[in-house]
Amino acid sequence: MDSRPMGKLAVLVLLPMLAMWLLAADSSRPASGVSAVARCELEGVVDTGSGEYLANCVQRAEQGGYSALLVRVDTPGGSLEATRTIVRAFLGSSVPVLVWVGPSGAHAGSAGVFITLAANLTAMAPGTDLGAAHPVVGVTGANPEDVGGSQLARKVENDAVAFAESIAHQRGRNAEWAASAVRDSVAASAESALALRVVDHLAPSEAEFLAWADGRAVQVAGGDTVRLSTRDAQVVELAPSFSQRVVHALAxxxxxxxxxxxxxxxxxxxxxxxxxxxxxxxxxxxxxxxxxxxxxxxxxxxxxxxxxxxxxxxxxxxxxxxxxxxxxxxxxxxxxxxxxxxxxxxxxxxxxxxxxxxxxxxxxxxxxxxxxxxxxxxxxxxxxLPQRGGDAGLVGEEGTTLAPVTPESGEVFVHGERWRATSPAPIRRGAHVVVRRVEGLTLFVDEVKT
Known part of the structure; x- marks a missing residue:
């Protein structure tokens, strides 16, 4: 049999599939010659899934040749280890990272403070807030010192304060406010955060933030200075993987x-x-x-x-x-x-x-x-309810004699089945009977008088 027609058919089928796969694999890359900004979101708790996702976004933005990475933040906080993963990725990124806390009503709380501070440029939408990174205990909101002891509370607090201050110093932000956000649960509205030099701009939308950031010079990892080209840039969404979605959805x-x-x-x-x-x-x-x-x-x-x-x-x-x-x-x-x-x-x-x-x-x-x-x-x-199955379920059931029943032998039809039966008194064929007890495969019956 000639296999050439089958080979040609396979090529005709596989080539379009391969082309589609290559296009899908490359769909997150910017168009050639066009300034492009990668975009990802941190919404909800900072967990293993979201930490891995944001770190992966930085890596994909670097590999994809994007001019910047835009991250929308709205979080109540979360895992300190996942937060460190995100901060480490932001501070070590060769692509400028832009964080926008929005839309109005959004919040960058607790662990979200560290993430926001770690961006090269940060903006908040009006009606948003930032801060309150001090740990609290349980449903009562008690102070950690009252529960875990002063030594443990001081150790946890000092470590978090040092973490916040180091990020703020590296990004040229207000380190004093960053420390107070941890020590004293200080929070700030968008307007207050701008006045305190915690964030760089107020932007009601991502497009306005990108337009404001255009042309600004920022320092990325390695000490290189990059001038942003973000006005009217192509924004490309970097979606999380399925496993990252599942972990984040469950958290x-x-x-x-x-x-x-x-x-x-x-x-x-x-x-x-x-x-x-x-x-x-x-x-x-x-x-x-x-x-x-x-x-x-x-x-x-x-x-x-x-x-x-x-x-x-x-x-x-x-x-x-x-x-x-x-x-x-x-x-x-x-x-x-x-x-x-x-x-x-x-x-x-x-x-x-x-x-x-x-x-x-x-x-x-x-x-x-x-x-x-x-x-x-x-x-x-x-x-x-009375038992309907087994030997006990037959007791009380009624049926008809198929043959005369005597103390020695007989046959009855009960519960849709033929049974061997005996009775202390002789019963004629065709009589109506009721089961009194069961021993093995023999029914002991009495005649029902009508």
């Missing part, structure tokens, strides 16, 4: 709490209705996702134990039906949600808002409690 306390509740409810439904499969699979998947997400957040081990115990107590309620176990489980779930986030974690700097709030815990816990109570009630009802 929210409310979502972790909701996943634990879904896991508990799924397992409760599966155990109360064995064989459903889907609730059990969904519950197991939710539990795995909750554990994965909790590994990317500053969560308390004790809170995780409370959540797991709460789920176990609710499941135990299915078999005991006391009411007390279910109520205890619901209370443990609520407490686990409230104390889930460890806001005094030396590796994290987050706002007080970064937690599972009462407004989230109460309604979700009530919903799960109601669903679990309904499932337990239905299970209790089912247990009170």
């Amino acid at each position: 929210h306390p409310a979502l972790v709490y909701l996943l634990f509740l879904m896991a508990a409810l799924g397992l409760v439904v599966e155990l109360s209705h064995p064989g459903g499969i889907a609730p059990g699979v969904m519950g197991a998947m939710a539990l795995v996702l909750a554990l994965v997400a909790s590994s990317a957040l500053p969560v308390r081990t004790g809170a995780l134990i409370l959540l797991l115990l709460g789920a176990m107590f609710i499941i135990a309620e299915l078999f005991v039906t006391s009411g007390l176990l279910g109520l205890t489980g619901v209370v443990l779930l609520g407490l686990g949600g409230l104390f889930l986030v460890d806001q005094f974690n030396p590796n994290w700097f987050v706002d007080r808002s970064f937690r599972v709030s009462w407004t989230w815990v109460v309604p979700t816990t009530v919903v799960v409690a109601g669903a679990a109570a309904y499932v337990a009630w239905r299970s209790a009802q089912t247990r009170r």
Whole structure:
């Protein structure tokens, strides 16, 4: 058989596919001869996923030959290690990094302060704010010294202050304010930040920021001075990878709490209705996702134990039906949600808002409690019903004799099946009978008088 036609067909099919793949792989590169700015976003918590994403954005901007990297920031803070990764990438970048805190209503809090300070040029939209990088503890917002001791609190604070001051000095910003943002939880509005030389410009939009930055000279890694060409530049979005999206999407306390509740409810439904499969699979998947997400957040081990115990107590309620176990489980779930986030974690700097709030815990816990109570009630009802399967399920069933039944032998039709039967009193063929007891494959029946 001649393989040449098949070879030509393969070439005709593969060449367009290869061309499309090359175009897709090169879609993030700027058009030749056109000034281009790479763009990425930091929205939500600073976690492993977002830290890896922003560091990767710097690398892609360098490799792609972009004139600058624009980063939009709106964050409550997050992991100090991920923050250091981002700051290290910004300070070591050979491409100018421009950070814009926006749009109006956005916030660069806690760990976001370090990231904003690390940019070559920084702008804020009117109506935004920056600061409050001092660590707080738990749902009460207590001072770290009251919880962790003065030595530990001073060590954590001094390390963060030195980190903020070193960034501010390197970028020529107000180091005194940077230190006070950590020590005293000082925050500043966009206008105040500009007056204090914390940021360089007020810009209501990214386009206005790029127009203002055009022609300005900044110093990048290695001491080189670069003059920006950003006015009317082509803005190219650098999207995160799938794994970075997943890790970042899961890194929210409310979502972790909701996943634990879904896991508990799924397992409760599966155990109360064995064989459903889907609730059990969904519950197991939710539990795995909750554990994965909790590994990317500053969560308390004790809170995780409370959540797991709460789920176990609710499941135990299915078999005991006391009411007390279910109520205890619901209370443990609520407490686990409230104390889930460890806001005094030396590796994290987050706002007080970064937690599972009462407004989230109460309604979700009530919903799960109601669903679990309904499932337990239905299970209790089912247990009170007469047994329909096995030997015990035949007792009380009625049927018809297929042959005369005597104390020694006989045959009856019961429950859609033929059975050997005996009776203390002779019963004629075709009579109506009821099963009194079962021994092996023999039914002991009595005639039903009509």
